[in-house]
Structure formats: structure tokens, C-alpha cells
Amino acid sequence: MLTVRALAYYLFARHRPGRELQEPFLQRLAEEVLSLSAPVEGCELWEEVRRQLLADRSRIIPYDLGAGHGGRKGAPRPRTIRNIARHSSGTPRYHRLLCRLSRFAKPAVILELGTALGLGTLALALGAPRARIITIEGDPALAARAEEMLTRQLPGREIRVLRGAFGEVLPPLLEKTGPLDLLFLDGHHEEKATLRYYSMLLPHLHTRSVAVMDDIHWSKGMLNAWNVLRKHEKTSLSVNIFRMGILFFDPALPRQTVTLRY
Numbered sequence: 001m002l003t004v005r006a007l008a009y010y011l012f013a014r015h016r017p018g019r020e021l022q023e024p025f026l027q028r029l030a031e032e033v034l035s036l037s038a039p040v041e042g043c044e045l046w047e048e049v050r051r052q053l054l055a056d057r058s059r060i061i062p063y064d065l066g067a068g069h070g071g072r073k074g075a076p077r078p079r080t081i082r083n084i085a086r087h088s089s090g091t092p093r094y095h096r097l098l099c100r101l102s103r104f105a106k107p108a109v110i111l112e113l114g115t116a117l118g119l120g121t122l123a124l125a126l127g128a129p130r131a132r133i134i135t136i137e138g139d140p141a142l143a144a145r146a147e148e149m150l151t152r153q154l155p156g157r158e159i160r161v162l163r164g165a166f167g168e169v170l171p172p173l174l175e176k177t178g179p180l181d182l183l184f185l186d187g188h189h190e191e192k193a194t195l196r197y198y199s200m201l202l203p204h205l206h207t208r209s210v211a212v213m214d215d216i217h218w219s220k221g222m223l224n225a226w227n228v229l230r231k232h233e234k235t236s237l238s239v240n241i242f243r244m245g246i247l248f249f250d251p252a253l254p255r256q257t258v259t260l261r262y
Contacts, residue, residue: 025237025253026260033100034241034262036093043099043126046119049153050092053085053117060084060141081117081145088116090186090214094243095123097262098184098212101246102127105210107181112136113166113197114187114214118146121161124184125154133159134177136169138187166193170200180204186214191221195228202234211247216240230257 032038059078102110102124108131110124115137125133137143140163147161162169166188183201185194194213205211216226226245230238237253239246241262 023254026239026258029104029239030260033097033104034260036262038100040096040099042103042129043096043123045153046095046099046123046126047092049122049149050085050095050119053119054082056081056085060145062139062141084142085117085119090120093262095119097241097244098123099127101210101212102131102182105182107131107210109178109180110134110182110184111177111180111201112184112186114185115146115161116142116186118149118161120184120186121146121150121159122153124182125150125157125159128182129157131182133157134162134173135160136162136164136166136173136187138163138165166197170197174200174204177204179206179209181206181209183209183211184214185212189215189218189222191219191225194222194225198225198229202232205234205249207250209249211249213245213247215243216245217242 057080059080061078062084098120105128107128110128110131110133112121112124112133112135115121115135118135121133121135125131135146137146143161143163150157150159150161162173180201183205185197188194188197198211201211211229213226213229216222226240229235229247230240230245234249235247236250236255237248238257239248240257240259242259243262
């Protein structure tokens with residue numbers, strides 16, 4: 001059953017990808033990234049890895065540092081890898097989008113907050129085969145599984161899996177990290193935390209950067225955080241596709257929020 005927010009989205013989305021859009025950049029984004037028929041060459045490995053994870057019945061005890069994995073904060077609960085892959089790692093539809101968006105943005109440096117099993121990391125990496133990737137995961141068990149998978153599937157790639165709370169890992173990391181070209185926020189789904197991390201990251205974004213915020217309709221607080229980010233003075237164009245929000249910072253783009261069907 002559709003929630004009220006989902007129903008409003010489907011009723012009032014202003015454009016459908018593939019239809020004529022006045023802004024050329026939006027037209028290209030719709031055709032190359034948001035169209036379900038857009039090609040996903042180079043991302044086939046992701047499908048195979050997901051099938052492997054969905055068949056994995058081994059158990060781990062995740063330790064949740066923030067909202068997003070169910071249960072109380074810090075309350076360990078055994079879960080199978082297949083369960084995590086099915087329920088906590090997004091859907092193929094949105095991972096294909098991440099792969100296409102990464103290819104579209106052509107980033108040199110990608111930062112992801114919230115690695116989980118590494119499926120999102122893998123999608124981003126496959127879309128930008130030359131990019132340097134840093135991903136942070138607060139759960140050591142999940143981080144270990146993700147690192148093992150990424151090392152095995154993408155040998156030789158410069159992918160760092162950092163363990164720890166975002167607020168503790170980010171300050172020393174950002175002291176040594178230059179500009180960020182693609183940012184994916186997919187962890188600690190709480191309003192104050194999201195805005196705090198974003199304020200730390202914003203100085204490292206530039207006019208060609210792209211920032212993706214996952215689960216913007218997860219809760220009222222996450223929707224509030226999205227509204228703050230899309231209205232920020234450094235944000236030019238923002239795109240709402242219901243599950244995710246995509247932010248652009250190029251002052252040449254129109255300063256507006258566009259809701260697109262996906």
C-alpha cells in the first residue's frame with residue numbers, strides 16, 4: 001500500500017524521464033541516468049555479486065551505530081547475509097541508478113557514508129572504473145564482509161573501507177582528502193546527524209560535485225534534512241526521485257528542485 005508521501009510523489013512528479021525537459025542538463029540526466037531503459041554496461045558484475053549474497057546463509061551479528069538497521073541502537077542481533085542483502089542494501093533498480101550516475105558524473109574521488117555489504121560501493125565503482133573510492137561503515141562485521149568482497153571482485157582498485165562512527169572517522173579523513181566529486185549519504189538516518197555530517201563535507205564539494213542522499217522519505221526527520229540541503233545556498237539544482245535526492249552545485253544550472261519519476 002502506498003504511503004501518503006509516496007502517493008503525493010507519484011501524483012505530482014512534474015516530469016517523467018524520457019519526456020522533453022526544458023533544461024538540457026536535466027534532459028541528459030533523465031535519458032542517461034533516470035530512464036529505466038538507459039544502458040548499464042559495465043555493471044553486470046553487480047548482479048552476480050548480489051545473487052551470491054542472496055544465497056549466503058551465513059550469519060553475522062551486526063552492531064548498529066545509528067538508525068537504519070532495525071532494533072535498538074547498539075543492540076546485537078544475528079542476521080543472515082542474505083537477509084541483509086535483501087532488506088538493508090537497497091534494490092537493483094537503485095543500484096543500477098548509482099552505477100549510471102557514477103558514469104554520468106565521471107568522478108575522480110567518491111566518498112560513501114554507509115557501506116553495509118558493499119553493494120552500493122560496487123555499483124559506484126563499476127560506473128567509474130578509474131575513481132578512488134572511500135567508504136565508511138560503523139559496523140565492523142559488515143565492513144569486513146564488504147572489504148573482502150570488494151577486494152576479491154575488484155582487485156587492484158583503490159577502494160578504502162574505513163571502520164567507525166562517521167563523526168569520528170570524517171574529521172581526520174577530511175584533513176587529508178582533497179575535493180570530493182561524488183558523495184553518497186546512506187547511513188545514520190537521523191536528521192541532526194545527517195545535517196552535521198553534511199556540514200563537515202560541504203567545504204570539500206565543488207561546483208562539479210554531485211551529492212546523493214538516500215532514503216529522504218525514511219522519516220519526517222530525514223525529509224526535513226533533505227529540505228534543508230536542497231535549499232542550501234550552495235545548492236543549485238536538486239532532483240527528487242522519492243527514495244533518493246540528488247544535489248548539484250554548478251551555478252550555471254537553474255536553482256530549483258525538480259521531482260522526476262523513477
